[in-house]
Amino acid sequence: MISKDTKFLIVGLGLLGGSYAMGLKQEGYTVYGLARRQETIDYALEHDMIDQGQIEVDDFVSQADVIIFGMYPTAMVKWIQTYKHLIKDHTLISDVSGVKTNIVDVIQDELKDKDVEFISCHPMAGRETSGIEYANTEMFKKANFIITPTDKNSQEAIEFCHDLAYTLHFNHIAILSVEEHDHMIAFLSQLCHVIAVSLMNTHDNSHLVEYTGDSFRDLTRIAQINENMWTELFLLNKEILLDEINQFIDSISHFRDVLQEENKEEMKHLFVQSTKRRKLFNKKDAKNL
Amino acid sequence: MISKDTKFLIVGLGLLGGSYAMGLKQEGYTVYGLARRQETIDYALEHDMIDQGQIEVDDFVSQADVIIFGMYPTAMVKWIQTYKHLIKDHTLISDVSGVKTNIVDVIQDELKDKDVEFISCHPMAGRETSGIEYANTEMFKKANFIITPTDKNSQEAIEFCHDLAYTLHFNHIAILSVEEHDHMIAFLSQLCHVIAVSLMNTHDNSHLVEYTGDSFRDLTRIAQINENMWTELFLLNKEILLDEINQFIDSISHFRDVLQEENKEEMKHLFVQSTKRRKLFNKKDAKNL
Numbered sequence: 001m002i003s004k005d006t007k008f009l010i011v012g013l014g015l016l017g018g019s020y021a022m023g024l025k026q027e028g029y030t031v032y033g034l035a036r037r038q039e040t041i042d043y044a045l046e047h048d049m050i051d052q053g054q055i056e057v058d059d060f061v062s063q064a065d066v067i068i069f070g071m072y073p074t075a076m077v078k079w080i081q082t083y084k085h086l087i088k089d090h091t092l093i094s095d096v097s098g099v100k101t102n103i104v105d106v107i108q109d110e111l112k113d114k115d116v117e118f119i120s121c122h123p124m125a126g127r128e129t130s131g132i133e134y135a136n137t138e139m140f141k142k143a144n145f146i147i148t149p150t151d152k153n154s155q156e157a158i159e160f161c162h163d164l165a166y167t168l169h170f171n172h173i174a175i176l177s178v179e180e181h182d183h184m185i186a187f188l189s190q191l192c193h194v195i196a197v198s199l200m201n202t203h204d205n206s207h208l209v210e211y212t213g214d215s216f217r218d219l220t221r222i223a224q225i226n227e228n229m230w231t232e233l234f235l236l237n238k239e240i241l242l243d244e245i246n247q248f249i250d251s252i253s254h255f256r257d258v259l260q261e262e263n264k265e266e267m268k269h270l271f272v273q274s275t276k277r278r279k280l281f282n283k284k285d286a287k288n289l
Numbered sequence: 290m291i292s293k294d295t296k297f298l299i300v301g302l303g304l305l306g307g308s309y310a311m312g313l314k315q316e317g318y319t320v321y322g323l324a325r326r327q328e329t330i331d332y333a334l335e336h337d338m339i340d341q342g343q344i345e346v347d348d349f350v351s352q353a354d355v356i357i358f359g360m361y362p363t364a365m366v367k368w369i370q371t372y373k374h375l376i377k378d379h380t381l382i383s384d385v386s387g388v389k390t391n392i393v394d395v396i397q398d399e400l401k402d403k404d405v406e407f408i409s410c411h412p413m414a415g416r417e418t419s420g421i422e423y424a425n426t427e428m429f430k431k432a433n434f435i436i437t438p439t440d441k442n443s444q445e446a447i448e449f450c451h452d453l454a455y456t457l458h459f460n461h462i463a464i465l466s467v468e469e470h471d472h473m474i475a476f477l478s479q480l481c482h483v484i485a486v487s488l489m490n491t492h493d494n495s496h497l498v499e500y501t502g503d504s505f506r507d508l509t510r511i512a513q514i515n516e517n518m519w520t521e522l523f524l525l526n527k528e529i530l531l532d533e534i535n536q537f538i539d540s541i542s543h544f545r546d547v548l549q550e551e552n553k554e555e556m557k558h559l560f561v562q563s564t565k566r567r568k569l570f571n572k573k574d575a576k577n578l
Contacts, residue, residue: 201544
């Protein structure tokens with residue numbers, strides 16, 4: 001459970017890490033920050049996002065009761081391998097990673113001989129921007145917070161993550177297994193990005209800019225993508241994402257074939273089915289407003 | 290040119306036909322309406338969208354200087370084949386069809402022995418709704434108006450269409466050939482609809498509703514689709530659309546292959562290219578606001 005004297009260390013003060021720091025500090029907690037660049041620390045101190053911060057990873061780490069990593073997943077794994085000896089007993093550790101396979105198990109295994117607990121979370125916030133200067137707590141208010149516990153996690157840690165999400169004012173809190181999470185994220189997020197990127201890459205389309213309407217803009221907004229982060233996230237979730245891409249290619253190939261055959265009945269069936277399925281997601285829209 | 294005593298007949302008072310009637314009436318023109326159902330005529334009269342309306346196609350047609358069809362493309366072709374003898378000399382005829390191949394040539398050929406001119410236009414307005422009760426002129430203010438003249442059309446008719454779009458307050462007016470128009474619409478609109486529909490049809494996804502964020506909702510909004518209209522529009526533009534679908538399948542299959550091979554450099558290249566291309570469309574966003 002979070003108590004008012006819980007001390008947080010945020011490792012990596014980017015968009016999400018910075019927003020966590022900001023939100024926790026606003027709620028009155030003690031927040032420490034570690035970053036790679038002194039300018040980031042200076043920015044965080046100037047904007048009252050942290051109480052103390054530094055770039056050296058030393059016994060600064062041992063002041064924290066809770067450590068939350070705001071880093072890329074593979075960088076987080078390397079950090080823990082390198083500095084785990086600095087983490088004090090009974091520390092609770094969490095993260096913000098967008099993919100869980102090949103990350104959660106690896107870290108829990110890395111820490112198995114220490115008296116600390118790693119519980120993984122995915123705050124589904126953040127968009128096309130990155131960096132502490134875009135940090136804000138408003139984005140949490142419309143976002144889902146997913147907790148992905150394993151059999152290594154305690155009920156207490158799960159409840160802590162609930163408290164954390166509640167403290168940061170997330171809209172909706174859910175618990176999923178690592179596998180469920182990565183299937184969900186492969187379909188709802190990663191496949192959408194693959195589609196948008198592939199549509200923009202289909203052929204040169206610059207001559208069409210002036211005719212573009214909302215359908216195309218809405219569909220391709222996420223084709224603007226951080227190439228380093230998404231390459232990492234896709235590779236971590238490679239097998240599940242490949243399966244989703246292949247299922248989608250089967251689906252659109254089927255549409256292509258029935259159009260080729262002028263099979264009106266099947267075309268109409270596919271439109272009716274997509275309309276019916278998509279309507280379910282509208283209801284949620286209404287609920288979330 | 291449109292003059293203040295130009296008399297318009299709108300044939301088919303649906304979302305677009307109704308909105309045309311409403312907009313022209315607001316500007317002070319005489320507007321007649323033809324519809325299949327008396328309730329539609331009653332609605333249009335009650336809401337001051339037309340001066341006179343009826344369901345019988347008889348010498349009512351000969352009162353108009355300009356006839357604009359707000360019908361499905363194939364229904365429009367059949368209407369003209371059936372009733373062209375009722376159209377008086379010197380009438381200018383236009384439409385709102387979303388596809389031009391197999392429509393414009395057919396109608397111009399049908400009318401070649403009469404002293405009337407058919408010039409085709411595509412007002413790129415209208416969304417997931419249909420029917421006169423959704424008619425509004427606001428949607429024109431953000432929309433493109435495309436004129437697709439052929440070598441059968443006069444400069445005067447092209448200028449008339451310009452005036453019409455200006456009168457209805459469209460945001461942007463452009464001239465494209467039938468072929469250019471149908472390539473543009475295949476990529477920017479039809480392919481997007483095929484993608485959204487195929488994504489919703491990939492597999493059952495109702496269990497994912499509560500985790501859905503903006504990316505998925507924005508991408509799949511247009512999976513809610515009128516099965517009759519879009520089946521017709523896709524079949525009319527079949528060859529061009531099939532080519533676009535195949536190019537997209539090639540593009541996403543390439544992405545699948547480089548992910549399979551863990552070819553990080555090519556993945557990053559594809560992300561950088563899609564980001565760069567998509568940014569061009571953002572600029573237009575800004576200009577249109």
